[in-house]
Ligand code: ATP
């Protein structure tokens with residue numbers, strides 16, 4: 001079974017069980033300042049898991065683009081990718097544990113769906129601790145369905161517990177499903193530490209609320225949240241030992257072979273080939289959602305992915321520009337399912353070309369820097385060494401792979417202090433990991449009041465821009481932190497100071513009018529007819545939320561928002577700049 005078929009079967013299965021299909025959110029969370037990327041299907045749904053009403057109802061299903069930079073060191077192994085698709089189903093206060101497990105079981109084993117033999121499966125359930133009891137219900141259900149006791153492992157919080165997303169909030173036990181990839185008969189007793197058992201699906205049961213004083217109380221609205229990795233499932237169903245051997249990556253590798261003028265495809269793909277395929281696939285999707293390479297946050301992650309792919313390309317002997325060629329293969333493979341890739345194809349490829357050219361220049365500068373280092377060492381010194389610190393400097397500042405430094409050093413009769421390099425590298429990694437964790441720690445659930453206000457201000461801003469610049473203005477992207485809003489919109493020219501003033505004034509007038517911010521749910525047709533702005537191509541079958549702010553603004557949006565425009569304070573535009581061709585970016589604050 002091909003990935004496209006599995007994706008479709010999953011959605012169809014859950015539709016047949018009363019779920020409504022929703023659209024994949026962008027890989028960059030729109031209104032969540034605490035996370036760089038969407039890491040799971042659950043992520044865009046957090047407000048609804050916390051009790052907000054979802055316009056599409058209580059049973060949802062989707063496939064979601066995910067980025068996990070935390071798994072970057074694992075990339076190259078058979079089952080960890082930086083970009084992957086997660087299939088999911090949700091119950092928002094509707095069905096709970098029994099139905100969720102029955103659904104998962106039926107989809108995995110039914111002849112009409114994945115048809116996985118029972119004897120290839122094993123599961124884990126929550127073992128219980130001081131906070132919450134053993135999940136006997138899940139344990140017994142699996143047994144009723146035919147999973148023998150030996151194939152059910154009981155594990156603690158580290159493995160079988162989700163949440164809360166922040167310090168407090170919904171959380172609960174989960175149950176994970178594993179598939180035997182070790183060949184032959186699967187062992188009668190399931191050892192979760194054995195890597196040949198690969199996790200494919202995770203069902204989370206949100207049934208507790210963690211309070212500020214650390215207690216776990218039963219939750220009034222119980223939710224189910226599940227996630228299944230499409231690439232992993234595709235690989236196991238095809239009897240492949242890695243995601244890279246499936247058709248998902250075939251055209252990407254074929255293009256890489258063409259770049260290298262390799263006639264016959266290798267049996268097994270090397271680590272370099274895998275990293276190039278994974279990273280450029282991830283980069284293509286990130287670019288497709290409007291991010292461009294840069295120095296901080298998502299743009300920096302994007303830059304690192306592209307540059308690492310280029311360096312791996314050099315290792316394979318690629319001296320020509322190749323990243324946009326690979327991107328075109330990615331777009332060819334996924335464009336039907338993710339049309340944003342096709343719509344942004346030229347921009348994606350242009351950005352890659354630009355980044356690749358810029359990196360070539362950086363490499364050249366780095367080479368000059370390298371030569372200075374060499375010259376500094378007096379000729380009479382016997383043992384010539386490039387210190388770990390300097391090697392790391394070349395790596396960090398000029399993107400010099402350590403292998404490249406070592407090679408160039410050897411040509412000049414130098415050694416590189418590799419141990420010192422490793423130390424400098426480890427120290428840096430520790431620092432950047434701390435940085436990343438810091439970002440995550442606030443939790444997915446930081447929909448603070450300030451964020452809500454900035455979100456409302458974004459609606460007013462869009463309405464004002466359309467009044468001042470014209471109705472061609474449309475939202476191209478939005479990102480909100482607790483401190484500021486950032487809004488990307490379609491418009492060719494730089495705004496004049498007068499236009500900026502006028503927009504500010506309009507927004508502040510709308511704030512002064514102190515209109516109530518009203519949320520109504522309606523079907524898409526009525527929303528359209530009401531003149532609301534927003535993304536109509538959303539596949540929310542049933543209903544959408546429309547937020548109205550006086551006569552000024554009417555937009556389809558998930559929320560959350562402030563209660564009245566008067567709550568917002570004073571609106572001020574800090575910056576108006578180019579974001580990419582035909583797209584301007586405004587950064588603004590509320591004072
Ligand atoms: P693992 O322990 O194998 O890293 P996980 O516990 O991090 O998995 P979850 O967070 O439960 O995984 O995500 C749900 C599903 O998404 C997993 O069962 C798996 O199929 C898939 N998945 C998770 N991480 C990756 C990844 N880096 N690449 C591909 N698929 C993944």
Ligand code: MG
Pocket residue numbers: none
């Ligand atoms: Mg993981």
